[in-house]
Amino acid sequence: MTTRIKCIIAYDGTHFSGYQIQPGKRTVQGEFEEVLRRMHKGTKVRVAASGRTDAGVHAYGQVIHFDTPLSLSSEQWKKALNAQLPDDIVVRFVQEADADFHARFSAKAKEYRYKVWTAAERDVFRRHYCAWHPYSLHISAMNEALGLLHGTHDFTSFCSAKTSIEDRVRTMYRAEVKADGPMLEFRFVGSGFLYNMVRIIVGTVLEIGQGKRSPADISMLLAAKDRRLAGPTAPAEGLYLWRVYYEDECLDHSLADG
Amino acid sequence: MTTRIKCIIAYDGTHFSGYQIQPGKRTVQGEFEEVLRRMHKGTKVRVAASGRTDAGVHAYGQVIHFDTPLSLSSEQWKKALNAQLPDDIVVRFVQEADADFHARFSAKAKEYRYKVWTAAERDVFRRHYCAWHPYSLHISAMNEALGLLHGTHDFTSFCSAKTSIEDRVRTMYRAEVKADGPMLEFRFVGSGFLYNMVRIIVGTVLEIGQGKRSPADISMLLAAKDRRLAGPTAPAEGLYLWRVYYEDECLDHSLADG
Numbered sequence: 001m002t003t004r005i006k007c008i009i010a011y012d013g014t015h016f017s018g019y020q021i022q023p024g025k026r027t028v029q030g031e032f033e034e035v036l037r038r039m040h041k042g043t044k045v046r047v048a049a050s051g052r053t054d055a056g057v058h059a060y061g062q063v064i065h066f067d068t069p070l071s072l073s074s075e076q077w078k079k080a081l082n083a084q085l086p087d088d089i090v091v092r093f094v095q096e097a098d099a100d101f102h103a104r105f106s107a108k109a110k111e112y113r114y115k116v117w118t119a120a121e122r123d124v125f126r127r128h129y130c131a132w133h134p135y136s137l138h139i140s141a142m143n144e145a146l147g148l149l150h151g152t153h154d155f156t157s158f159c160s161a162k163t164s165i166e167d168r169v170r171t172m173y174r175a176e177v178k179a180d181g182p183m184l185e186f187r188f189v190g191s192g193f194l195y196n197m198v199r200i201i202v203g204t205v206l207e208i209g210q211g212k213r214s215p216a217d218i219s220m221l222l223a224a225k226d227r228r229l230a231g232p233t234a235p236a237e238g239l240y241l242w243r244v245y246y247e248d249e250c251l252d253h254s255l256a257d258g
Numbered sequence: 259m260t261t262r263i264k265c266i267i268a269y270d271g272t273h274f275s276g277y278q279i280q281p282g283k284r285t286v287q288g289e290f291e292e293v294l295r296r297m298h299k300g301t302k303v304r305v306a307a308s309g310r311t312d313a314g315v316h317a318y319g320q321v322i323h324f325d326t327p328l329s330l331s332s333e334q335w336k337k338a339l340n341a342q343l344p345d346d347i348v349v350r351f352v353q354e355a356d357a358d359f360h361a362r363f364s365a366k367a368k369e370y371r372y373k374v375w376t377a378a379e380r381d382v383f384r385r386h387y388c389a390w391h392p393y394s395l396h397i398s399a400m401n402e403a404l405g406l407l408h409g410t411h412d413f414t415s416f417c418s419a420k421t422s423i424e425d426r427v428r429t430m431y432r433a434e435v436k437a438d439g440p441m442l443e444f445r446f447v448g449s450g451f452l453y454n455m456v457r458i459i460v461g462t463v464l465e466i467g468q469g470k471r472s473p474a475d476i477s478m479l480l481a482a483k484d485r486r487l488a489g490p491t492a493p494a495e496g497l498y499l500w501r502v503y504y505e506d507e508c509l510d511h512s513l514a515d516g
Contacts, residue, residue, distance in 0.1 A: 010382050010383075011382055012382040012383055012385070058383065082379070082380075087380070087382070087385050088382050088385070089382065090379050090380055090381075090382050091379075092379055121340070121348050121349075121350055122340075122345070122348055123348075124268050124269055124270040124345070124346050124347065124348050125268075125270055125316065125387055127270070127345050127346070129383055
C-alpha cells in the first residue's frame, strides 16, 4: 500500500547542474532522491517533476511527486525532508495526492518569471538571482511585443534548435513585464514551454526594449519558425519556474489577478 | 604627484575570508589590491578601509582610499576597477579626496544593518544574505530593548571577549528594528562599533523578542560589562556594513530621515 505525495519545492539553481539526475553531477533530483533513499532504508524512490530546469535556473514553485509506503502526515514529511535536504532546496508544501495525479502529465499550465537588473552597476547581492542588463529600456515597447505572444502559436523561432519535439504549438495566457525601479520582472503563463523558450523570448524582447528591433518583429518571428532570426538566449540566472497549475480554477484566478 | 582616491564599494561577503588581507585567503582587500597592482604595472598600492569586516559579512557601503600617480577621472576609475574586480565586489562611487582624508580615521560614524528572515521555511534565495530565525518575535519589546542602547555607554558586554581594545565606550545614535513581512531589518548608527558588537546585540535582542529575556536586561548588561551575560553572536550572513559617515551634516540628515 503506497501513498502518492505531492510537494511544492523551491531551489536556488546556482550550484546545481539542473534539475534532472545525471551521473557525477549535483542535481536537484539527485539530492532529493538521496534524501528519500535514506528515509526508505536504502530503497530507491523515484521522483517525478513537472519538468526539468537547466543549470543555474531557479525554482520557486517546482512540483514533484513520489510514491511511498511510509505513513507520515504532510507536516511530518515537510519537516523530515527539510531537515535532510541541502540549504539550497526547500520543501514549501506537502500534500497527499490522488493516485492518478502526475506532476508532469496532470499540469495544465506553468508560470515562469524572469528577473533583469538594469542599473548601471551590478548588484553583488543578486548576481545569481537576476540577469544584469545595464541599458535603458522602453517598457511599453516590450509589453507591446509581449502582447503579440498571447494566444496559440507555433513557437519554433523561440525554441532551442537542439530540441527534438516536433509539435511546437503552445498557448500563451500571459506575457508581460513590469519594472520596480531598476528591477524588471517578466511573467509568462502558458500551456507549456519549449526548451529555452522563455530565455529566447526575453533575449529578443530586451533587444526590442533597447530599440534594436521593433515590437512587430514578434509577429514576423512567429510566422518565420526559424530560431536563427530571434534574439540571444538570456542567461540562466534570471529564470524562475514560478508555479505549476493543475486546476483550471487556480489558473483562472491567477490570470484574473493581473 | 599622487592623488588620493576615495571609493564606496559593496561586496557579497559569502566567499571572502573577511575584508582584511591574509596570506593564502581570498579577501576583499587582497582582490582590490591585486586589481590596483595590475593597473599600476606591478607596483603595490595599499588600500585603507573604514574598518574590517569578518568572513561572511557583507558591505553595501564600505569606504576605502588609496593614493595613485595615475590621472583618471572618477568615471574612468569606476569603469576600470569594475571591469577587473570579481563579480562579488563592485565600486559604487569614486571621488578624488583631500590629501588628509582617511577612510578610517576621518570616519565620524558608521551604519550597520542586520537582516533576519523569520518565516517557518528558509528562503533558498536569501540564505547567504540574512540570518534565519523561524520564531515569532515581539517587535515592540525588541525596539524597547534597542532604545536602551541609545546614547553613550561602555559596550563591553556586547563585545567579543577576544578583543584587545581597552576603551569600549561608544555612542549609539540609532538602534531600531523594523519588520517588512517575515523580514526584519535592524539598523544601527554609532560613533564606532566594537568587535562583534552588532552581532552580539542582535543575538541578545532576538532572545528578548522571543520572550526569553526582558528588555530591561539591556540596562543590566550595559552595567555588568561582562560578555558572558549577553546573548549569542548572531551569524555573519545577516550583517551589512551599510554606510560610513564623514560629515556631520550627512549623519544629521540620515538620523533625521528616521
